[in-house]
Amino acid sequence: MKIEPLSYYSKRSQNVPTSFVREILKVASDPEIISFAGGLPNPAYFPLIELQKCVQQVFEKQGTKTLQYAATEGFLPLREFIAERYKGLYGLEVSPSQILLTNGSQQGLDLVGKLFIDPGDRVLMERPTYLGALQCFSMFQPVFEEITLEEEGVDPVELSKILVQTQPKLFYCIPNFQNPTGLQYSHKRRQEIAKVLSATSSILVEDDPYGAISFSEELIPPIYKYLPQQTILLGSFSKTVSPGLRVGWILASEEIIRRLAVMKQASDLHSANLSQHLLFQFLKTYNFDNHVAKIRAAYKAQRDVMIESIAAFFPPDVSYTKPKGGMFTWVSLPEKIQARALLERALKEKIIFVPGDSFYVTQPDLQTLRLNFSNVDRERTRQAMKKLGKLILNY
Ligand SMILES: Cc1ncc(COP(=O)(O)O)c(C=O)c1O
Structure with missing residues (x-):
């Protein structure tokens, strides 16, 4: 037909x-x-060689478990590893129950769209922004608003104005080495942006697939640190280990994670169990840093x-x-x-x-x-x- x-x-x-x-x-x-x-x-x-060895170890140690259906939230030890890293790097108290493993951070965007965007809702994007996020959110038929991305991040005064005028449900940004511009938000701007957002009911979607690929020793905390209840932080192993494994995560409040997990269940039950086990074996065996x-x-x-x-x-x-x-x-x-x-x-x-x-x-x-x-x-x-x-x- x-x-x-x-x-x-x-x-x-x-x-x-x-x-x-x-x-x-x-x-x-x-x-x-x-x-x-x-x-x-x-x-x-x-x-490659390391993962090859890990495949063998995973099958030997975990057996058929890795080939079975698994929890929607993802493999618990891997979620614990991610939670520990946030504590180690930024002193954040994060519980594994605040972490949902996803098929890359791209699926994180999709689940956020499913949970929050009704047709006609406003979504604020950086100008320019990641094309994959534009594509993903477009599916939910929002009205996009834009804010210009400057050298040190978006301007907090301008942000405040736009938030008041347009009342977007979500503000999507990529504070570390943005795709496409490579720009990074300064620490000061992050704190200012958190403050501005805290006076509104807009949710921050902080997409951070590149944060680990920093060329300096300066470690700037995610905006999440200053706005934990109102931020959804997306992470990924795509740029640090392999994009083909398709493992990313969402960090948010337990309430939001519970709801996102329902969205994920309806979408794909869970992410590939074997990928998660393999990745965890790699992280456990080798020094990730x-x-x-x-x-x-x-x-x-x-x-x-x-x-x-x-x-x-x-x-x-x-x-x-x-x-x-x-x-x-x-x-x-x-x-x-x-x-x-x-x-x-x-x-x-x-x-x-x-x-x-x-x-x-x-x-x-x-x-x-x-x-x-x-x-x-x-x-x-x-x-x-x-x-x-x-x-x-x-x-
Ligand atoms: C800003 C941004 N977000 C999300 C993604 C998706 O990455 P993945 O789904 O592989 O984690 C990319 C990929 O290039 C990206 O540049």
Whole structure:
């Protein structure tokens, strides 16, 4: 049967923006293409040998338990490990009953959308923001509001104004090394933002998949620390261990976690039991901090090469962020050059990136683009930035 007209499909599905990133990644499968488009962790730092050993140990020790249905909330020792880390890193008293394991933090977004967003509800997003969150929340047909992301985070005065004017149910932000800009909220801003939010009934959705990939020793606590009852904090092992395992988590009040667990049960019963056991075995056997330190050092070196190459080869009227962690830098081109047009020229040089327009709710800034620095080695990054710089200079 051919399903037409469009009205056969749910209204909610028709509102979801398609991902230009995914379209571009199809091109990236050509081995000659140098891709700065994806948000892929570098597979050189996946703990392949270690996980291989862990698979054996998990099956030997846990047997068929790992192949059985399991609790919706997730494997308790793994939830305890996560709770302990929040205590160790930030002095947060977190109970494992406040943690729900999810299929990556992307599922965290979906469950939050299911629990909180009715059609027409307002949801405040950073400008620009993570495309995957825009896609996910669009399913629930909210009205999006935007707040400009500045160097040190969103402006608390502006935030207060927008919260009062629009009364959003949720404010979604990515305070550490944001996708797409690489920016990090300062400690001061986090405290100010918590204070502003505490005077409202808006819930903060704090998405933090990149926090562990910091290039400095400065440890800034999550906003959650200053607003625990009103914050839903999302975390993930995708950037620190492997995205293919699909293990992330939600930290929130016990009441919210109980309700989110019902949403999850209706959605997929539980996340893959084997992945959770495997990951826990890895965390138990190896030193997680040492493992993450290797990734941090490697990405920092790759960031350095990208930023130094941009400084050397791009014309001075191009501006860019200098991320203190994560995987992305955000570039603003001179007014006469649109990123999509530049991409067409770059493709001829076998270089790809993501034009920034996909990351906006409204009125996209067409001169912006996102460059990923975690996945291409240093020499190729340098060569590609040199070519890209030439294309911009001679535009
Ligand atoms: C800001 C942000 N949130 C969430 C995700 C989803 O990550 P995962 O579901 O693999 O944990 C990503 C992935 O790139 C991201 O950049």
